[in-house]
Amino acid sequence: MVQLKGVIDEDAQFEAISKLGGPLIFNFKGLTAINSCGVRNWVNFLKEIQKTEITFEECPPLIVRQMNMVPSFVGHAKVSSVYVPYVCDNCDTEKLVLVDHSKFVGRDPEIAEAIPCESCKKGEMELDGHPQQYFAFSK
Secondary structure, eight states: EEEEEEEEETOOOOHHTTSSSEEEEEEEEEEEEOOOOHHHHHHHHHTTTTOOOOEEEEBBBHHHHHHHHHGGGTTTOOOOOEEEEEEEEOOEEEEEEEEEEGGGTTOOOOOOOOOOOOTHHHHHHHHESSSHHHHHGGG
16 A cells, blocks of 8 residues: 655656555545646556556545546546545535445445534535536546
8 A cells, every 4th residue: 555645746756656566555645735747747657557456545635636637647546435525504614525436436426415514513514516527537
């Protein structure tokens, strides 16, 4: 398992990871940002290890956006889990909820569009976006 942390940008280097062999599980939970040069570096890296079995897990919204905008960002990897963003309509609290691939792969996402807010206990947290668009990468 490879835990990615911080920023993927023009300075990101993946050579050491490519020498690990496989299968590889990339955990994106600690990633805080990615820029266009980082996306290019990542896509090129995935091409280099295309014969390796790859799984993505705990993908935050910033990675889900890349997977939706740049199909080659996923390459041949399987996505096992993603974080889904919710926001409270009453107190503006935000929350990320981890969702397993069984809820979104190969069909319409089985995602709650609203959940009770644990912060204010009054409002509902609504899905921040449309499920079909958020999970477009899984089709």
